[in-house]
Amino acid sequence: MSQRYQRREGGNGTLGNFFDRAYHVGESMDQTYGVPARKKLLVIGSVYPFTTVLALVFGTLALFPILTFVGFSIFVLLSFVSTALIGSLVLAGLVIFGAGTILLGIISLALGFSIFLTCSGFMTYISYRLAFHTWGSEGQGVGAWVAETMMRFGLIDVEEVRQALSTNYEPKPADNKSKPETEHAGDSETHSQLNSGVY
Template sequence: MDAGSGVEPSPPREEMTPRRKANNVWNEFISEAYQTGERYEKQYGIPARKKLVTVGSAYPFTTALGVVFLALALFPILIFLGFSAFILTTFLSTALIFAIILAGTIVVGAGTLLLGVMSMTFGFSLFLTVSGFMAFIAYRLYFHLREPDGRGLGAWKAETMMRFGLVDVAGMRGALASSGSRPTLPNGKPVQ
């Protein structure tokens, strides 16, 4: 803006630093705490004092006894509450740490047991799978050697290689369909 317009430029805004922000938050907290204290004083403190004065006027000995007892008992009560809170938090944290360690130990032990069971299961399944394959291969060998439709040891070898994926399946099917040609491996060489 120019100087002749009559409008003065606003002063530059101060940048809020983290310290100023913290001071503002702290000042707001103190202000809120003070206002809350004032409200409690008006709602509870003043009426309680008036009631204490009224009761104290009617029953001075009982009121004095109660005030002295409260003054003397306040310190032990606060110590008891603090000690109880300390014991509670100590026991809870100790129990939590112990529970985490115990649970971890149990999980590791169960994992070790699971690993052993899975290893045994894998070994048993491998044994059953290989046994099944071998029984099937033996049955097919018997078929090729003893049955009238069997084509001999070469056909059994070609069929076995095809079933294990060692030869070209399409070429093998063609070779098995026609008895004149020889089956080939995936690299093009004939099966021996």
């Protein structure tokens, strides 16, 4: 047998070298473990023939059921583990989805409440400023209140209004050719408001 697989001079490539190495490893293991085991088995068989034959027959017949049992056990274990893992992932996903839905509802309520409080605060302050400008002794009238409100909401540019009220400012060309005279009625009030720092 060793003559059939002996290494050829020069070899026949990587595949041939692989088979040669595999053969030499198998032959080495056979010489190290197989031959001594067979010799011991022959010695034991010559001393205890009945027990040796019984052990060989039993081992041969029981090998397949044992391997089947081991394979079935591994299959059942992996099936239960995978099923439990998938079930755990699905259950965790449902719980996380439910918690996320609750969180989204809470955030929506918080956003709505924040908008309500902010709008209420602004409306209260605007109402206070309207009362100040119309009824207060230092008030500048409704025109000043409108200008102040527009500036607070960013509807007009404060710097542009200041430049418009300054003496060295040249107004930008407007889209309309004519402006109503009522637009210039509150310039003095807005000018005094900007100089007093109320904006």
